[in-house]
Amino acid sequence: MNPLRLVRARPGVPFTVTFDDREIEALPGQTLAAALWSGGVTAWRTTRGAGRPRGVFCGIGVCFDCLVTVDGRPGLRACLVPAAPGAVVRSQSGSGHDE
Amino acid sequence: MSERRPVLAVIGAGPAGLAAALAAAARGVRVMLVDSAAEAGGQFYRQPARGLGARRPEALHHRWRTWERLRAGLDAHLGAGRVTHLTDHHVWCVERDSDRLVVHSLLGPQQTESVAVRADAVLLATGAYEKVLPFPGWTLPGVVTAGGAQALLKGGLALSGGTAVVAGTGPLLLPVATGLAAAGARVVALVESAGPKSLARSARAWAAAPAKLAEGAELAARLALRRVPVMARQVVLEAHGVDRLESVTVAALDGAGRPAPGSRRQLSCDTLAVGHGLLPHTDLADGLGCRLDGPGVWVDAEQRTDVPGVWAAGETTGVGGATLSLAEGHIAGRSAAARLTGRVPDPDGWAPAARARDRLRTFFTALDAAYAAQPVRWAEQVTDETVVCRCEEVPAGAVRDAVGALGAGDLRTVKLLTRAGMGWCQGRMCEPGVAGVAGCALIPARRLLARPVPLGVLADPAEPPAAP
Ligand SMILES: Cc1cc2nc3c(=O)[nH]c(=O)nc-3n(C[C@H](O)[C@H](O)[C@H](O)COP(=O)(O)OP(=O)(O)OC[C@H]3O[C@@H](n4cnc5c(N)ncnc54)[C@H](O)[C@@H]3O)c2cc1C
Ligand code: FES
Numbered sequence: 001m002n003p004l005r006l007v008r009a010r011p012g013v014p015f016t017v018t019f020d021d022r023e024i025e026a027l028p029g030q031t032l033a034a035a036l037w038s039g040g041v042t043a044w045r046t047t048r049g050a051g052r053p054r055g056v057f058c059g060i061g062v063c064f065d066c067l068v069t070v071d072g073r074p075g076l077r078a079c080l081v082p083a084a085p086g087a088v089v090r091s092q093s094g095s096g097h098d099e
Numbered sequence: 100m101s102e103r104r105p106v107l108a109v110i111g112a113g114p115a116g117l118a119a120a121l122a123a124a125a126r127g128v129r130v131m132l133v134d135s136a137a138e139a140g141g142q143f144y145r146q147p148a149r150g151l152g153a154r155r156p157e158a159l160h161h162r163w164r165t166w167e168r169l170r171a172g173l174d175a176h177l178g179a180g181r182v183t184h185l186t187d188h189h190v191w192c193v194e195r196d197s198d199r200l201v202v203h204s205l206l207g208p209q210q211t212e213s214v215a216v217r218a219d220a221v222l223l224a225t226g227a228y229e230k231v232l233p234f235p236g237w238t239l240p241g242v243v244t245a246g247g248a249q250a251l252l253k254g255g256l257a258l259s260g261g262t263a264v265v266a267g268t269g270p271l272l273l274p275v276a277t278g279l280a281a282a283g284a285r286v287v288a289l290v291e292s293a294g295p296k297s298l299a300r301s302a303r304a305w306a307a308a309p310a311k312l313a314e315g316a317e318l319a320a321r322l323a324l325r326r327v328p329v330m331a332r333q334v335v336l337e338a339h340g341v342d343r344l345e346s347v348t349v350a351a352l353d354g355a356g357r358p359a360p361g362s363r364r365q366l367s368c369d370t371l372a373v374g375h376g377l378l379p380h381t382d383l384a385d386g387l388g389c390r391l392d393g394p395g396v397w398v399d400a401e402q403r404t405d406v407p408g409v410w411a412a413g414e415t416t417g418v419g420g421a422t423l424s425l426a427e428g429h430i431a432g433r434s435a436a437a438r439l440t441g442r443v444p445d446p447d448g449w450a451p452a453a454r455a456r457d458r459l460r461t462f463f464t465a466l467d468a469a470y471a472a473q474p475v476r477w478a479e480q481v482t483d484e485t486v487v488c489r490c491e492e493v494p495a496g497a498v499r500d501a502v503g504a505l506g507a508g509d510l511r512t513v514k515l516l517t518r519a520g521m522g523w524c525q526g527r528m529c530e531p532g533v534a535g536v537a538g539c540a541l542i543p544a545r546r547l548l549a550r551p552v553p554l555g556v557l558a559d560p561a562e563p564p565a566a567p
Binding site: 001002003004005006007008009010011012027028029030031033034035037038040042043047048049050052053054055056057058059060061062063064065067073076077079080081082 | 135137142147148149150151152153154155156158159189208209228229238239240241242243244246247248249250251252254255256257258259260281282283342343344489490491492522523524527528
């Protein structure tokens with residue numbers, strides 16, 4: 001069983017977003033966090049202090065652990081941002097404004 | 100006097116906000132239903148996104164019939180123009196403007212643009228978020244909140260990896276474990292720190308809420324069916340891994356709430372869904388100056404806060420599940436509609452909802468007591484190196500120094516000395532953990548803004564349109 005089969009999903013046409021130069025498949029309606037998480041990617045940012053990896057934590061926009069850079073804009077919460085076809089997603093280091 | 104219908108802004112479209120919106124719209128009030136999500140439903144009725152084309156979304160839900168009724172009611176009111184649903188609106192502040200109120204929201208995930216709407220009264224139904232107490236390894240990718248795992252699954256049909264442990268304490272762990280298992284994850288264990296005896300001792304309370312008992316029993320049966328072992332009176336002591344979660348150490352607790360010698364064992368997993376209960380969202384109430392009652396917003400029998408024109412319902416007022424949220428929302432919506440249209444509210448009209456509310460409050464108070472009946476000395480297990488404030492990366496040792504060497508006696512001083520709680524999330528994730536490690540009382544911080552707001556917006560907030 002997988003989640004799509006469980007709810008008998010017939011998703012729209014899948015598309016890809018690039019994540020740090022690789023392609024990740026996303027389904028229409030998924031947030032970036034959901035697409036990355038289903039694609040087996042669990043970390044997409046490193047912290048400002050110790051440079052430790054982080055990804056999704058609260059899943060609902062409260063914790064700010066899932067920050068990511070999308071199309072050049074840093075500091076977006078991946079759990080809130082819908083995946084869009086062709087989006088260029090980069091993992092973010094520090095505050096995202098350091099590079 | 101103008102002839103216009105009074106406007107009630109309902110903030111939050113979960114069970115509480117939906118019940119309130121339907122009750123108020125049916126009684127002569129215009130409702131602005133404002134929610135940050137793209138769809139109505141809140142946490143309990145979170146649905147797969149439309150583009151996912153789920154034909155059997157109920158497979159991940161309970162009480163689907165109730166949702167269908169709410170959805171049909173909302174659609175009817177939307178069609179008749181009695182309710183306006185403002186989706187993707189993140190409310191960052193509610194402001195008093197002479198005799199009316201202005202609701203300020205940031206739009207969409209980008210959250211750079213702010214819009215304002217005016218209302219005669221507001222009803223806060225913003226729900227709750229998950230509390231997680233820190234432990235070594237809790238910042239590793241692959242460790243998520245139990246509700247977060249549920250939200251990714253219900254909303255995005257997303258599962259990461261294949262082997263999960265669900266851990267912590269509280270009634271939310273049961274639906275999360277069954278949901279993950281049903282969706283195809285191998286759930287190695289549900290690790291619950293409360294003991295089976297303390298749950299049994301609350302049998303009187305369970306009896307007061309038979310529907311809840313049936314739900315609990317049904318979930319437990321589903322877990323058994325999927326062969327998910329429930330490890331009661333045990334805790335996850337530590338999560339291991341380098342760049343992502345690889346395993347957890349679990350131990351049984353002795354009578355004093357400490358790991359029993361020789362009971363440690365390691366479980367391999369790539370996902371840890373962990374939670375220690377929920378905390379009400381109270382920031383909009385804080386900004387309005389509403390009195391709190393413990394962690395939630397104080398309300399009277401009509402669900403009114405102590406600030407005129409402001410109602411609150413659902414988990415904003417205290418955590419107690421979807422059915423209680425529905426009852427509170429219904430009462431709040433009827434009370435607000437009556438008062439806004441110049442009628443005297445008639446509690447007899449909502450007596451069944453009031454009875455349900457009182458029964459469920461009693462039930463959840465007893466349930467909370469049962470879950471908390473035996474001590475868990477979790478703070479002792481938090482090593483000095485463990486990060487307790489995730490945003491500012493403050494280790495437990497710094498908090499202990501602030502209390503010990505520097506003499507901080509309360510949470511506010513600890514925060515000033517360590518920066519714990521000053522980061523992006525404004526202490527929402529770390530407050531209970533920092534308080535526990537510091538040995539201070541947990542006093543909810545008063546947050547004046549519910550969302551981080553761009554400076555440009557703060558300097559020049561949007562004006563609401565003139566009418567209505
Ligand atoms: C992540 C999570 C998952 C959960 N999953 C389950 C589950 O599977 N089963 C279960 O029994 N219980 C679950 N719960 C418990 C759940 O909180 C309640 O059972 C129920 O949903 C509470 O209803 P409510 O209407 O009070 O709040 P909610 O359902 O939480 O609704 C609150 C709504 O307010 C919106 N909101 C909050 N703040 C703002 C703001 N500032 N601006 C605009 N909108 C805002 C939110 O987007 C949300 O739609 C979950 C809780 C959480 C936190
Ligand atoms: S995971 Fe917490 S804000 Fe996105």
